[in-house]
Amino acid sequence: MKASLELKPRRQLSRQTAWGCLTTNLAMPGFGSLLAGYRSGYAQVALSIGGTILTILFGAKFVIWYIQNISRIQGGDDPFGTLTGLWVAVRWPLLGIGLFAFGWLWALSTGLYILSQAKDEPPPAQPPRLNQL
Secondary structure, eight states: OOOOOOOOOOOOOOOHHHHHHHHHHHHHHTTHHHHHHHHHHHHHHHHHHHHHHHHHHHHHHHHHHHHHTHHHHHHHHHHHHHHHHHHHHHHHHHHHHHHHHHHHHHHHHHHHHHHHHHHHHOSSSSSSOOOOO
């Protein structure tokens, strides 16, 4: 089987498929948009994956910095120096969280738009037949 990142042409989605795109966007931002044929899904995926990578890499560095400076943080000799050091250590993980949150909110709004554009399927004219014994 061949995997491709090529977008399929946009088509009118059923309500059930639109709900699937919305929930996919909530779990993995951007992928539901791509399934629905929206180019914005590429940017949403890039923001969410990039934000996750920044958060993990620099978050680990922040934890190490915190462990090394815990006595200085709790000692409180120079609160402005401590806050400056804290800001320098935490700004990159916060940027990663912000990028991910922006991508997630963008994917949420795209998913809600996809859901609003979905068509309602008419109910079946007759109930389905059950096999009788």
